[in-house]
Amino acid sequence: MALIVQKYGGTSVGDVDRIREVANHVARTRAAGNEVVVVVSAMGKFTDDLILLAHDVSSTRPAREMDMLLTAGERISMSLMSMALGAIGVKSSSFTGSQAGIITDTSHERAKILEIRPDRIREALDEGLVPVVAGFQGVSTERDITTLGRGGSDVTAAALAAALKADVCEIYTDVAGVFSADPRVVTKAHRLDKVSFDEMLEIASTGGRVLMLRSVEFARRHHVPMHVRSSFTWEPGTWIVEEDPTMEEAIVSAITDDTSEAKITVAGVPDRPGVAATLFRELANDDINVDMIVQNTSAYNLADISFTVAKTELKAAMAVCEKVQKEIHAASVTSDDSIGRVTLVGAGMKSSPGVTALMFETLYKDNINIEMISTSSIRISCVLRADKVADAVRLLHTAFGLDGE
Amino acid sequence: MALIVQKYGGTSVGDVDRIREVANHVARTRAAGNEVVVVVSAMGKFTDDLILLAHDVSSTRPAREMDMLLTAGERISMSLMSMALGAIGVKSSSFTGSQAGIITDTSHERAKILEIRPDRIREALDEGLVPVVAGFQGVSTERDITTLGRGGSDVTAAALAAALKADVCEIYTDVAGVFSADPRVVTKAHRLDKVSFDEMLEIASTGGRVLMLRSVEFARRHHVPMHVRSSFTWEPGTWIVEEDPTMEEAIVSAITDDTSEAKITVAGVPDRPGVAATLFRELANDDINVDMIVQNTSAYNLADISFTVAKTELKAAMAVCEKVQKEIHAASVTSDDSIGRVTLVGAGMKSSPGVTALMFETLYKDNINIEMISTSSIRISCVLRADKVADAVRLLHTAFGLDGE
Numbered sequence: 001m002a003l004i005v006q007k008y009g010g011t012s013v014g015d016v017d018r019i020r021e022v023a024n025h026v027a028r029t030r031a032a033g034n035e036v037v038v039v040v041s042a043m044g045k046f047t048d049d050l051i052l053l054a055h056d057v058s059s060t061r062p063a064r065e066m067d068m069l070l071t072a073g074e075r076i077s078m079s080l081m082s083m084a085l086g087a088i089g090v091k092s093s094s095f096t097g098s099q100a101g102i103i104t105d106t107s108h109e110r111a112k113i114l115e116i117r118p119d120r121i122r123e124a125l126d127e128g129l130v131p132v133v134a135g136f137q138g139v140s141t142e143r144d145i146t147t148l149g150r151g152g153s154d155v156t157a158a159a160l161a162a163a164l165k166a167d168v169c170e171i172y173t174d175v176a177g178v179f180s181a182d183p184r185v186v187t188k189a190h191r192l193d194k195v196s197f198d199e200m201l202e203i204a205s206t207g208g209r210v211l212m213l214r215s216v217e218f219a220r221r222h223h224v225p226m227h228v229r230s231s232f233t234w235e236p237g238t239w240i241v242e243e244d245p246t247m248e249e250a251i252v253s254a255i256t257d258d259t260s261e262a263k264i265t266v267a268g269v270p271d272r273p274g275v276a277a278t279l280f281r282e283l284a285n286d287d288i289n290v291d292m293i294v295q296n297t298s299a300y301n302l303a304d305i306s307f308t309v310a311k312t313e314l315k316a317a318m319a320v321c322e323k324v325q326k327e328i329h330a331a332s333v334t335s336d337d338s339i340g341r342v343t344l345v346g347a348g349m350k351s352s353p354g355v356t357a358l359m360f361e362t363l364y365k366d367n368i369n370i371e372m373i374s375t376s377s378i379r380i381s382c383v384l385r386a387d388k389v390a391d392a393v394r395l396l397h398t399a400f401g402l403d404g405e
Numbered sequence: 406m407a408l409i410v411q412k413y414g415g416t417s418v419g420d421v422d423r424i425r426e427v428a429n430h431v432a433r434t435r436a437a438g439n440e441v442v443v444v445v446s447a448m449g450k451f452t453d454d455l456i457l458l459a460h461d462v463s464s465t466r467p468a469r470e471m472d473m474l475l476t477a478g479e480r481i482s483m484s485l486m487s488m489a490l491g492a493i494g495v496k497s498s499s500f501t502g503s504q505a506g507i508i509t510d511t512s513h514e515r516a517k518i519l520e521i522r523p524d525r526i527r528e529a530l531d532e533g534l535v536p537v538v539a540g541f542q543g544v545s546t547e548r549d550i551t552t553l554g555r556g557g558s559d560v561t562a563a564a565l566a567a568a569l570k571a572d573v574c575e576i577y578t579d580v581a582g583v584f585s586a587d588p589r590v591v592t593k594a595h596r597l598d599k600v601s602f603d604e605m606l607e608i609a610s611t612g613g614r615v616l617m618l619r620s621v622e623f624a625r626r627h628h629v630p631m632h633v634r635s636s637f638t639w640e641p642g643t644w645i646v647e648e649d650p651t652m653e654e655a656i657v658s659a660i661t662d663d664t665s666e667a668k669i670t671v672a673g674v675p676d677r678p679g680v681a682a683t684l685f686r687e688l689a690n691d692d693i694n695v696d697m698i699v700q701n702t703s704a705y706n707l708a709d710i711s712f713t714v715a716k717t718e719l720k721a722a723m724a725v726c727e728k729v730q731k732e733i734h735a736a737s738v739t740s741d742d743s744i745g746r747v748t749l750v751g752a753g754m755k756s757s758p759g760v761t762a763l764m765f766e767t768l769y770k771d772n773i774n775i776e777m778i779s780t781s782s783i784r785i786s787c788v789l790r791a792d793k794v795a796d797a798v799r800l801l802h803t804a805f806g807l808d809g810e
Contacts, residue, residue, distance in 0.1 A: 060491035069484035079474035086465035
C-alpha cells in the first residue's frame with residue numbers, strides 16, 4: 001500500500017464538474033489500495049477575483065489582510081472536494097493549512113515553511129479518511145494566517161509528502177507533464193517520461209512553467225519523487241526522480257525559453273573588488289531578484305556588468321542602478337527589454353563535450369546573435385533578441401535530436 | 406472612553422461601497438474617542454451562494470464540511486473591511502472566530518459558545534487597533550471550525566461584548582430598530598426608543614425579525630446594553646436595556662405577528678399523567694422545536710393537546726405524532742397550516758388588568774375568531790386564521806394606542 005499526495009491546481013478544480021471528476025480519480029486511487037492525501041488550490045480564477053475586490057475596496061492592502069482574504073479560496077474548494085468525495089462513498093475530512101500543521105515564518109504573502117506537524121493528517125489517514133488539505137496557506141509562529149506565494153500549493157504538497165514520508169507527490173495540472181520544449185513553440189516537442197531533480201530545477205528556473213522551483217527543491221531535499229500529470233486525461237505524465245547513476249543520461253533533455261526578463265548593463269566600472277558586491281547588495285535590499293549575471297573585463301581595467309531581471313521589476317532595478325552609479329564610478333547604465341533567453345538542460349551534458357559548440361553553431365548558421373552566455377554543469381543559457389527566441393528553440397530542438405514522431 | 410462592539414450584517418457589508426461606508430462610520434466612532442471592535446457577517450448573499458454550490462457538488466454535505474465552507478464568507482468580508490479601514494487611516498487587524506477565542510462545543514452548524522478567550526482582541530485594542538472579527542464562527546474543543554447557526558454573528562457580537570465588558574453592543578442592520586409592529590403590516594408602526602431585555606426576548610420569539618433570541622439572551626445574562634440601528638441612515642435606533650424600576654412602563658410596547666407556523670392537534674387523549682411527556686419527548690428526540698402548547702380537558706376525562714411547529718417541520722412532526730398516537734391512545738391527530746399568531750408584548754402588562762379583555766374585545770368586534778391563547782407575564786399570544794393576522798395587528802395597534810403620527 002502506497003501513500004500518495006495528490007495536488008490539484010485551480011484549473012483542475014475549476015468548477016463543480018471538475019471537482020466531481022477529481023473526486024472520482026481519488027476514489028480510483030483509493031480503490032487501488034493506496035492511502036491518499038489531497039491538496040487543493042482555490043477554484044479557477046477565484047483568487048484573482050478576490051484580489052480585484054481588494055483593489056476595489058482599498059488603496060491599502062496590508063499583506064496580513066491579503067493573506068486572510070486569499071485563504072478563503074482554498075477553504076471553499078477543499079470543503080466542496082470533501083463533500084464530493086462523500087457523495088461517492090469516500091470518507092474524508094478537510095483541513096486548513098493551520099490544521100494540517102503547516103507552520104511558517106511571519107513573511108506574509110510569501111511565507112516560508114519552518115516546520116510541518118502533520119499529526120491530524122496522520123490521524124485522519126489512520127482512521128481511513130482521505131484528508132483534503134488547503135494548499136498555499138499556513139499559520140505563522142505568531143498565530144497569523146500566511147500564504148506561501150506563487151506556486152504555494154505545490155510547496156504544500158511537496159512539504160506534506162516529505163513530512164508524511166509519502167511514496168510520491170503527484171502534481172495534477174492542465175498539461176500532460178514536462179515537455180522537451182514548450183509545445184506552443186515547438187510542435188514536435190514530446191513529453192519527458194522522467195527527468196532528474198537537478199534537470200527539473202534548471203527547467204523550472206529558466207522558463208518551464210509547469211512546476212515552481214520551490215516545490216522541486218523541497219521534494220529533492222526530502223527525496224520525494226514527484227509525478228507531474230494531467231487531471232484532464234489522467235494519463236501518466238513526467239516523473240521527477242533522483243538521478244539514477246546506472247542509467248545513461250540524455251545529453252539534452254529539454255529546451256526552455258523565457259521572454260519575461262529584461263537586461264541591464266552597467267558599463268565602464270573600475271575593475272576592483274567590492275563593486276559587484278555593492279551593486280547586487282543594493283538590488284537585494286530593494287527585493288529585486290536578479291537572474292543571469294555576466295561580467296567581463298576590457299583592456300583598460302574597466303568592467304561591464306550585465307544581468308537580467310523580470311520586466312516587471314525593470315523600473316525599480318534601474319532606479320537602484322542609477323542611484324549606485326556614482327558610488328561605483330560606472331560610466332553608464334542602460335537597459336534593454338527586447339531580449340529573450342534560450343536554455344539547454346540535460347544531466348548528460350556534464351560528461352559530453354561539444355554541446356556548447358553545437359548550440360553556438362546551430363544559432364550561428366541561422367544568423368542568430370548571442371548576447372550573453374551563462375552555464376552550469378547541466379545547463380547552457382544564451383540571451384538573444386526576443387524575436388529570435390522561438391526560431392532558436394525550434395532549431396535547437398531539431399539539432400539535438402529531440403523532435404518526436 | 407467607551408468600548409463599543411459594532412456588528413454589521415450581510416446587507417450592511419453587501420458590496421464594496423457599503424464596506425467603505427461602514428469603515429467611515431467606524432472611523433467616526435473612533436474619532437469620538439471610543440474603542441471599537443467590529444464584527445462582520447459575510448457579504449450579502451455570499452453564504453447563500455456557497456450553500457447552492459455545495460448542493461450542486463454533492464448530495465452529501467457533512468456538517469463539519471459545511472462549516473468549513475461557510476466560514477469562507479466572513480474571512481472575505483473581514484479582511485476587506487480591515488483594508489477599507491486602512492485606506493482611511495484607521496489601523497486594524499482582522500481575526501477569525503478561532504483567533505478571537507470563540508470556543509464552542511462540537512455541534513457543527515449550530516455550535517454553542519462555551520467560552521470566550523479574547524486575549525488577542527484585548528491586545529489589539531491595547532495597541533490602538535480596531536479588531537475586525539468574523540461573526541458566526543468559532544473553533545470547537547476538538548479544534549474543528551464551527552458555525553453558530555442562524556443569527557450567529559449577533560451572538561458573536563454579544564458574546565465578545567460580554568467578554569470584553571463593552572459598554573454597548575451595537576447591531577447594525579437594514580432597518581432603523583425595533584418597531585411597535587412590522588412596518589410592512591402596520592404603516593403607522595413607530596420605532597421604539599427603548600425596550601427591556603424581557604420584552605425583546607418576547608418580541609424576538611414571537612415574530613420580531615430584527616434580533617435573534619440567542620444574542621438577546623447572551624446580552625441580558627451578561628448585562629450588556631444592545632443598540633439596534635440602521636447602517637443606511639446611521640440614526641439612533643432602539644436600545645435594549647435592563648428594566649428600569651423607577652420608570653413607568655408601557656403597557657403594550659409592540660405587537661408581533663408570525664405566519665410561519667402550523668398547528669397540530671392530538672385529540673381525545675386519556676387525561677392522565679405522562680401523556681404529554683411521552684409526546685413532547687418523542688418530538689424533542691427528533692429535534693422538532695415545539696412553540697405554543699395548549700391543553701384542555703373535556704368532560705369525559707379526555708384531553709385535546711394543540712401545539713405549533715414551524716411549517717418546515719410539520720411533516721416530520723406529524724410523523725412523530727402518528728407514531729405516538731397508539732401509545733398514548735389518542736383518538737386523532739390533525740394538522741392545520743393556515744394559522745397565524747398575533748402577540749402583544751409589554752413589560753407594563755403584568756400590573757395592568759384589562760389588557761387581555763381589550764385584546765379579545767378588539768378581535769371579537771371585527772369578528773376574528775381566536776383558536777388558541779397562550780400568555781406569559783408580559784405577553785399574550787393568540788392563534789388566528791392566517792388571513793386575519795394582518796387585520797388583527799392593525800386593529801390592535803390602534804386599540805392599544807400605538808399608532809404614530
